Amino acid sequence: MTHKSWAEPWRIKVVEPLRMTTRPERELAIERAGYNTFLLDADDVYIDLLTDSGTSAMSDRQWSAMMIGDEAYAGSRSFTKLQGAVRRYYGFEHVIPTHQGRGAEHILSRLLIKPGDHIPGNMYFTTTRAHQELAGGTFHDVIIDEAHDADSEHEFKGNIDISKLRALIDEVGASRIPYVAVAATVNMAGGQPISLANMREVRELTRPLGIRVILDGARAVENAWFIQQREPGQGRRLVAEILHDMCALADGMTMSAKKDSLANIGGWLALRDDDIAEGARNLVVLYEGLHTYGGLAGRDMEAIAVGIEESVSEDHIRSRIGQVIYLGEKLMDAGIPIVRPIGGHAVFLDAAAMLPHIPRDQFPAQALAAALYVESGIRSMERGAVSAGRDEKGENRYPALELVRLTIPRRVYTQAHMDIVAESVIEIFDIREKVTGLDIVYEPAHLRFFQARFEPVKRLVGTTPRAHAIGSLALVGE
Numbered sequence: 162m163t164h165k166s167w168a169e170p171w172r173i174k175v176v177e178p179l180r181m182t183t184r185p186e187r188e189l190a191i192e193r194a195g196y197n198t199f200l201l202d203a204d205d206v207y208i209d210l211l212t213d214s215g216t217s218a219m220s221d222r223q224w225s226a227m228m229i230g231d232e233a234y235a236g237s238r239s240f241t242k243l244q245g246a247v248r249r250y251y252g253f254e255h256v257i258p259t260h261q262g263r264g265a266e267h268i269l270s271r272l273l274i275k276p277g278d279h280i281p282g283n284m285y286f287t288t289t290r291a292h293q294e295l296a297g298g299t300f301h302d303v304i305i306d307e308a309h310d311a312d313s314e315h316e317f318k319g320n321i322d323i324s325k326l327r328a329l330i331d332e333v334g335a336s337r338i339p340y341v342a343v344a345a346t347v348n349m350a351g352g353q354p355i356s357l358a359n360m361r362e363v364r365e366l367t368r369p370l371g372i373r374v375i376l377d378g379a380r381a382v383e384n385a386w387f388i389q390q391r392e393p394g395q396g397r398r399l400v401a402e403i404l405h406d407m408c409a410l411a412d413g414m415t416m417s418a419k420k421d422s423l424a425n426i427g428g429w430l431a432l433r434d435d436d437i438a439e440g441a442r443n444l445v446v447l448y449e450g451l452h453t454y455g456g457l458a459g460r461d462m463e464a465i466a467v468g469i470e471e472s473v474s475e476d477h478i479r480s481r482i483g484q485v486i487y488l489g490e491k492l493m494d495a496g497i498p499i500v501r502p503i504g505g506h507a508v509f510l511d512a513a514a515m516l517p518h519i520p521r522d523q524f525p526a527q528a529l530a531a532a533l534y535v536e537s538g539i540r541s542m543e544r545g546a547v548s549a550g551r552d553e554k555g556e557n558r559y560p561a562l563e564l565v566r567l568t569i570p571r572r573v574y575t576q577a578h579m580d581i582v583a584e585s586v587i588e589i590f591d592i593r594e595k596v597t598g599l600d601i602v603y604e605p606a607h608l609r610f611f612q613a614r615f616e617p618v619k620r621l622v623g624t625t626p627r628a629h630a631i632g633s634l635a636l637v638g639e
Contacts, residue, residue, distance in 0.1 A: 167479075167480065167483055168480075169480050169484075169572070169575075170474075170476035170477060170480050171220070171572060174221065179207060179208075180204070180207070181207050181538060182205055182207065182538055184535070186205065187205065187534060187535050187538060188535055190202070190205040190534075191531050191534055191535055194614075195602070195603070195613070195614025195615055195616070196527065196528075196531040196599055196614070196615040196616065196617070197527070197531075197610075197612070197613055197614060197615060198211060198530050198531065198534060198540045198541060198542060198543075199211070199542075199610065199611050199612070200612070200614070201534070201540060205538075206534075206538060206539075206540045207537065207538030207539060208537075208538065208539045208540070208574065208578055208581065208582060209539075209540050209570070210507075210539060210540060210541050210542075210566075210567045210568050210569065210570075210582065211540045211541065211542050211568065212542060212568050212570075213420060213506045213507070213568045213569060213570050213571060214261075214417060214419040214420055215261075215419035215424070215425045215426055216419075216425075216570035216571075216573065217419075217423045217424070217425070217468075217570055217571035217572055217573065218570070218571065218572040218573045219423060219424070219425065219464060219468070220423070220467070220468075220471060220572075222467050222471070223423065223424075223463075223464045223467045223468055223471075224464075226460075226463035226464055226466070226467045227460040227461075227463055227464050228460075229463060230458060230459035230460030230461070230462070230463045231459040232458060232459045232460075233459070234451060234454070235451055235453055236453055237453055237454060237459045237462070238459075239459035239460070239462040239463045239466075240258065240453040240454060240459075240462055242462065242463060242466040243256065243258060243429070243462040243463075243465055243466045244256040245466070246465070246466040246469040246470060247429060247431055247469065250401060250404060250405065250469050250470070250473060251378065251381075251404070251405070251408045251414065251416075251431060251469075252405050252408045252409055253408065253413070253414065253431035253432060253433060254432075254433060254438075255431060255432040255433070255434075255435070255438035255441075256429055256430075256431050257429060257430045257431070257432070257438070257441050257442055257445050257452055257455060258427065258428070258429050258445075258449075258452075258453070258454060258455030258456070258457050258462065259427075259428045259429055259430060259445065259449050259455045259456060259457075260426065260427065260428065260449055260450075260455065260456030260457060261417050261418075261419055261426060261427060261428045262288070262377075262379055262415055262416060262417025262418075262419070262420075262428040263288040263292070263417075263428075264428060264430075264445075264448070264449050264455070264456065265415035265416060265417075265428050265429060265430035266288055266289050266292045266415050267292050267448060268430055268441050268444045268445055268448065268449070269292075269375065269413070269415055269430060269441070270292040270293055270295070270296040270298070271296055271444055272437065272440050272441055272444060273339040273340060273373070273437070274293060274296035274297060274298040274339050275296075275297060275298075275339070276296075276297030276298075277297060277298075277337065278296075278297065278298040278299070278337050278338065278339050279298065279299050279301055279329065279333045279337050279338050280293050280298050280299070280300050280301065280338070280339065280340065280341075280342055281300075281301045281302075281303040281321075281325075281326055281329050281338065281341050281342070282300060282301070282302065282303065282304075282341065282342030282343065282344065283302075283303065283304040283308070283319050283320065283321045283342075283343060283344055283347055283350075283355060284302055284304045284308060284319075284344065284347050284349050284350050285300055285302060285349060285549075286344060286348055286349060286377065287349075287548055287550075287608055287610070288608065289342060289344075289377065289415075291607055291608055293342075295607075298339075300342075301329050303321050303322055303325040303326045303329060304318075304319065304320070304321060304322065304347065304350065305318065305320045305321070305322045306322070308320075308347065308350040308353060309350075309560075309561035309562060310561070311351070311498065311499070311500045311501065311509075311511045311514070311562060311564075312501060313501070314501055314502060315502075316354075316356075316387075316391045316502060317353070317354055317355060317356040317359065317387075317391070317392075318347070318350055318351070318353035318354075318502075319344065319345070319346060319347040319350060319353040319354050319355035319384070320355050320356055320359040321341070321343070321355070321359060321362075321363050323359075323362050323363070323366060326341065326363065326366065327366065330366075330370065330372070335370040335371060335372055338372050339372075339373065340372065340373035340374060340375045340412070340413075341363060341367055341372060341373070341374050341375070342375055342377065343355065343360065343363065343374055343375065343376050343377065343411065344376075344377040345376060345377060345378055345379075345380055345381035345383075345384035345385075345407065346380040346381075346383050346384045346387070346504065346505045346506065348380075348506075348544075349544060349548070349560070349562070350500070350504075350562070351500030351504045351507075351509040351562070351564065352380070352383075352485075352500075352503075352504020352505045352506050352507050352509070353500075353502075353504055354383075354384045354387035354388065354391075354505065355384060356388060356391075356392050357388050357392055357395065357403065357406060357407060357410075358392065360374075360407060360410045360411075361410060363410070364410045373412040373413065374410065374411045374412055375411060375412060375413050375414065375415065376407070376408060376410075376411040376413070376414040376415075377414070377415055377416075378408070378414040378415070378416045378421075378431075379415075379416060379417040379419075379420040379421065380420050380421055380505055380506055381404055381407055381408070381414075381421065382400060382404055382421040382472045382473055382478055383421065383478065383481070383482060383505035383506060384407065384505065385400045385401075385403040385404040385407060385473075385478075386400050386478045386479070386482055386505070387482075387505065388403050388407075389403055399473075399475065400473050400475060400478055401473040404473060412432070412433055412434065413430065413431055413432040413433065413434075413437070414430075414431045415428070415430055416428050416429045416430070416431065418465045418468065418469075420506070421472045422465050422468040422469050422472055423464075423468035423471055423472055423571055423572070424461065424464050424465045424468050425461075425464070426457070426461055427457050427461045427462070427464075427465045429455070430445075481569075481571055481572075482505055484569055484574075484576070484579060485503060485504065485505065485506065485507065485508060485569050486503050487576065487579055488508050488567065488569070488579045488582060488583060489503035489508040490503070491579070491580070491583040492508060492510075492583055492586055492587075495583070495586075495587045495590070496590075497510065497515070497586055497587065497590055498510070498511040498514035498515055499511060500562070500564065506568060506569065507566045507567055507568040507569060508566075508567045508569075509544065509562075509564040509565070509566050509567070510526075510529065510541075510564060510565040510566075510567065510586065511562075511563070511564060512525045512526035512528075512529045512543075512545060512563045512564060512565050513525055513526075513545075513562075513563040515529060515589075515590060515593055516528065516529055516593055516596055518594060519596070519597065519598040520598065521546055521559050521563065522546075522557065522598075523597075523598020523599060523600070523618050524543070524545065524546055524547055524598060524599050524601075524615070525545070525563055525598065526543040526544065526545035526546070526547070526563045526564055526565050527543045527545070527547050527599050527615060528596055528597065528598050528599050528617075529543075529565045529589070529596065530542060530543050530565050531599070531615075532589055532596045533565070533585060533586065533589050536585060536588060536589055537581075537582075537585035537588070537589075539567075539581075539582055539585055541565050541566060541567050541568070542565070542566045542568060542610075543564075543565060543566075543610060544562070544564040544565065544566045545560060545562065545563035545564055545565075546558065546559050546560065546563060547601075547609060547610045547613060548610045550607075550608070550609055550610075551609075567582060567586075597617055597618055598617075598618045599615035599616065599617060599618060600615060600616055600617075600618055601613055601614070601615055602614050602615060602616050
């Protein structure tokens with residue numbers, strides 16, 4: 162018998178009840194949160210698509226493994242299991258655990274970057290660039306031009322433009338480039354993958370010049386699946402084999418185990434060079450914890466080790482990305498502008514295309530995320546000018562893509578939830594002209610999208626902020 166429909170390769174053992182709030186409750190909640198979905202209380206959210214980081218549902222094997230966690234301060238056997246899993250599936254000799262991915266980014270940046278250095282990469286990521294800049298470096302985007310075009314159907318929009326990379330090397334000199342930052346499935350481009358062939362080109366260019374390649378492997382398993390599906394000659398290979406080949410082209414990796422590895426906390430820095438690894442162990446003791454726990458409990462390392470193995474299962478990764486594709490195709494069929502092709506961990510709404518009446522300095526993606534919450538109780542995340550932050554002159558950066566990310570946690574929501582999400586986005590699209598822009602009223606010095614607060618732009622003389630807030634984010638008269 163041939164099955165035409167797909168189903169999740171798991172069954173549900175434990176459930177967490179969801180609470181649907183009323184519209185007046187959500188209007189008050191978003192106002193209290195300063196129109197920033199990061200500042201909403203989780204209890205006020207119905208379907209939470211803020212992030213896939215640390216929000217996965219762990220398996221029975223992971224929960225069982227947590228019960229045998231070794232909490233020894235030094236030399237924990239749980240670390241030995243984690244180290245063994247990373248070595249087996251990612252292929253790096255040195256494994257230094259950290260509390261999460263940005264802990265690894267911090268250690269790496271302090272270790273390798275000197276003031277005045279330049280770090281090229283396939284589009285920035287928020288925490289990565291912040292650590293690079295705090296260490297005195299300057300990030301350079303060398304991704305292909307198609308990555309900045311939401312409508313481009315290029316299958317590997319995460320690819321590095323070799324001519325851009327070569328031009329930067331010629332301009333600043335190889336000695337001022339400590340490494341090339343390679344992201345697997347580029348988050349800010351819409352979860353877009355890099356090809357294995359392109360990674361080989363980057364390696365061939367950098368190796369003779371002594372420039373390292375550092376992989377952001379948080380979603381490298383998802384990237385490996387796209388390579389399997391799209392890259393010539395890779396279709397008959399296992400995702401685990403492709404993942405290993407990707408890592409073989411890098412000198413090190415930063416990893417958030419809260420993504421692919423299906424854990425609620427944790428990460429690691431993996432390296433090949435003995436001396437650099439020793440330096441990293443010295444720094445991790447200062448900032449994270451001893452080099453055999455790095456801020457993690459033994460039970461966390463046990464869960465990660467099992468999650469690494471589960472993450473490369475063909476059934477798992479097919480289902481995981483299949484759910485994202487399911488949502489994306491429903492939105493495309495309804496005429497909703499999204500980033501294409503559909504990415505690995507999220508569907509990205511093109512907020513600039515959805516809300517062309519809102520100027521960029523009024524943050525259309527932030528306004529769309531707030532409006533979607535008020536209409537439906539669904540929490541999403543802005544990925545546009547707010548996330549891009551300010552440049553060295555204090556001016557807003559305006560990336561080509563102004564997006565709202567609908568991020569799908571792994572093994573958490575059902576197909577029915579995806580149907581509700583699609584219907585809710587379509588409802589917002591139908592009343593899009595009633596959504597107005599936002600002004601920033603508070604922003605922190607770094608990574609402002611986490612804590613910034615906003616208020617609706619006043620467009621009617623004499624309108625109170627409260628009345629305007631409701632009217633700007635809802636159907637007038639309802």
